[in-house]
Amino acid sequence: MFDIIVATDQNNGIGKDNSMPWQLKSDLKYFFKMTTQVSNPAYQNAIIMGRNTYNSLPVKPLSKRLNIVLSRQDMDLTNGELAFNSFDEALNYVEKLDYIENTWVIGGGVLYATAVQHQKLRYVYHTKIMADFNCDTFFPDLSNFVKNDLVNSEILEENNLRFQYTKYSLNLSPKLTLAK
Numbered sequence: 578m579f580d581i582i583v584a585t586d587q588n589n590g591i592g593k594d595n596s597m598p599w600q601l602k603s604d605l606k607y608f609f610k611m612t613t614q615v616s617n618p619a620y621q622n623a624i625i626m627g628r629n630t631y632n633s634l635p636v637k638p639l640s641k642r643l644n645i646v647l648s649r650q651d652m653d654l655t656n657g658e659l660a661f662n663s664f665d666e667a668l669n670y671v672e673k674l675d676y677i678e679n680t681w682v683i684g685g686g687v688l689y690a691t692a693v694q695h696q697k698l699r700y701v702y703h704t705k706i707m708a709d710f711n712c713d714t715f716f717p718d719l720s721n722f723v724k725n726d727l728v729n730s731e732i733l734e735e736n737n738l739r740f741q742y743t744k745y746s747l748n749l750s751p752k753l754t755l756a757k
């Protein structure tokens with residue numbers, strides 16, 4: 578099983594020019610907390626990301642987590658990150674590690690498009706930012722899914738930006754499942 582964590586603007590935008598278009602310290606703290614917290618200190622979480630997201634990180638690897646990068650090209654990773662050329666291969670590998678508690682898909686757009694359709698997806702942790710950042714990269718359109726809302730926080734505000742933490746699960750709509 579794995580979870581997705583994402584922050585989007587009001588048009589489902591997630592990035593621009595291979596970086597994050599907004600600065601929201603509370604959301605960065607939330608991302609850190611969610612992706613690092615474990616119930617047993619002997620455990621760690623794994624984070625899986627696409628090559629562009631990895632390249633966009635100002636500091637790499639992200640601390641206190643097993644960093645996994647997906648690419649169909651050879652990657653020169655020297656700081657303990659692992660590279661795989663398919664999402665399933667990465668998931669299968671992580672499932673066999675006895676010290677991993679949770680697995681998070683942290684982006685970007687290409688990887689999210691695969692992850693939302695995957696049968697091992699458990700929850701989506703989605704920070705909704707109520708503004709338009711003229712993004713060039715997007716979280717997938719979920720109109721073909723049945724979305725089960727589990728948590729919607731109150732609306733919060735930082736630097737004049739309003740945002741909300743949400744958590745939901747997804748199922749392919751019955752119509753599409755039958756058509757498969």
Ligand SMILES: NC(=O)c1ccc[n+]([C@@H]2O[C@H](COP(=O)([O-])OP(=O)(O)OC[C@H]3O[C@@H](n4cnc5c(N)ncnc54)[C@H](OP(=O)(O)O)[C@@H]3O)[C@@H](O)[C@H]2O)c1
Pocket residue numbers: 582583584585590591592593594595596597626627628629630631633647648649650661662663664683684685686687688689691714
């Ligand atoms: N708002 C947020 O929460 C958030 C989170 C993360 C990232 N972002 C933003 O998203 C943007 C980057 O997203 P992106 O869509 O351009 O790229 P991405 O998904 O980060 O990376 C795409 C690349 O990763 C590899 N890849 C992805 N899925 C794969 C798979 N299933 N199997 C094998 N390789 C796979 C491929 O690399 P190769 O081409 O090498 O084969 C692909 O070209 C940036 O702007 C970043 O700041 C935003």
